[in-house]
Amino acid sequence: MITLASAVTPTLLAGATLASPVSVAQSVFWESVDQLWYVCQPDGTPEDMDRVTVSRLTADGTLLDKMFIGRSGHGTGLCVERSAAGTHIWTGAVPSGGWATALARIPYVPNATADASDAAVVKTPRANVHRVSASIDPTRRQLIFRWQSNNVSSPTAEGGIDRYDLGAAAAGTFTPLQTLPFGASGKTLQGFTSLGDHVYHLYGDQNVDNFTVTCTDWASGTVLQSQKITAFPGLTNREPEGICVYEDTLAFGIAAKPDSVRQLNVARFPHPGTNPWVTVPFNEAVYTPNSVNYVPQFRTAGDQVHVHFSLSKADGTAWTQGEKLFQLPLRARPNRTQRLIGVVTGGAVTADTMTVRFEVAPDGYVTIWDERTLVGWVGGDFSFWVC
The missing domain is CATH 2.115.10 (Tachylectin-2; Chain A)
Structure with a gap:
């Protein structure tokens, strides 16, 4: 209800x-x-x-x-x-x-x-x-x-x-x-x-x-x-x-x-309580999830959105600044850009942080921002408010 x-x-x-x-x-x-x-x-x-x-x-x-x-x-x-x-x-x-x-x-x-x-x-x-x-x-x-x-x-x-x-x-x-x-x-x-x-x-x-x-x-x-x-x-x-x-x-x-x-x-009206996870389409020719449990997905809980994913580049190349990974549907998009923290595989960094920054824009695109030309998987388990 x-x-x-x-x-x-x-x-x-x-x-x-x-x-x-x-x-x-x-x-x-x-x-x-x-x-x-x-x-x-x-x-x-x-x-x-x-x-x-x-x-x-x-x-x-x-x-x-x-x-x-x-x-x-x-x-x-x-x-x-x-x-x-x-x-x-x-x-x-x-x-x-x-x-x-x-x-x-x-x-x-x-x-x-x-x-x-x-x-x-x-x-x-x-x-x-x-x-x-x-x-x-x-x-x-x-x-x-x-x-x-x-x-x-x-x-x-x-x-x-x-x-x-x-x-x-x-x-x-x-x-x-x-x-x-x-x-x-x-x-x-x-x-x-x-x-x-x-x-x-x-x-x-x-x-x-x-x-x-x-x-x-x-x-x-x-x-x-x-x-x-x-x-x-x-x-x-x-x-x-x-x-x-x-x-x-x-x-x-x-x-x-x-x-x-x-x-x-x-x-x-406000969204209702916690809803089931919903898979988000992504370019499977470009990105590979770590497993079926790590395909891009989201769920809404009230007016909050939870996002979960872990992806690698299919061709093994490095991640680029501003690369768009996937797009969230309208009901899961914020009304202003959200800056969020994710993780990167430990094999991609040496004596450096394993965190990586993502952004979710009002158009729903989840984008990676990191200048280190990282190679390997990146992932996120984060949440934000849509309003």
Whole structure:
């Protein structure tokens, strides 16, 4: 379970400009394979309220491209399925009164236009439901589907949340693995997602100091946590919009609309406790690990990263100043360069220190810095804070 805490909310995006200038974001999704943000905005005009614009942003918030989705809905549910078949977005379809009543699974094509209500892409987990939206739990490959039994605004809405196997849902088979009913919350829903055994909801209103994230147990329906969010104070027309899984924690969006642009700000909650070791790719033609136990690897423990490796040059040549050994993934990168101490084989030095300096830069590269033209293995067992 993620620990919800307002005091520690590292910023992921600050003032990222979205593709459409006419409406704020309604949902946000982090796609971890390509390390990209997907953000959904309604068109903003009464006659086209069922059209949405999907902005695709790089990890640092640079607008990469966009896609227009017609006959979709309000844009309250956007999630991304990444597989061998490519990238597909799940969004609303078959709108009624501007709100989706079904889902669509559409291949993402940069700068293209698609029709979410085309029969070829429509998916209908349940019939006769209202104001539906979806999310994806990438840790379990599950599609999370929220539906209302009454066609009313979220404070008085009643309905349920289903979870389905994502692969089966993509093929059009919807057999609920579980359904969690909900009653009237009295609050404005601005997004939801699932991570493991828990459902998380984002609530709040524009320019009102009532932003809240709750954590609900899937098994019992009990609300286990409720946390007020104070991130990004002082924004123009500040409004909570969207929550999603970000690596092994959660990220939430705060929209703003200064002047004629629409911006999105995203922060995350602290990473959870100690996670398993994860192997890091490296150039096996250039570097050789001492054994299978010494391949480059890392693990996160809260907001701390542990790194473990021991490598030799495959051709027996010396290490050079500034040589990049491997690159850590985004969730394990510091926000400023970390200078760290490792070791070198005793056979490489005579009457000199066996320590060697490494650096981990914000781009994730682990780099060696030593002027002695060392020959032999070098290794590290070190840790640093990502924020």
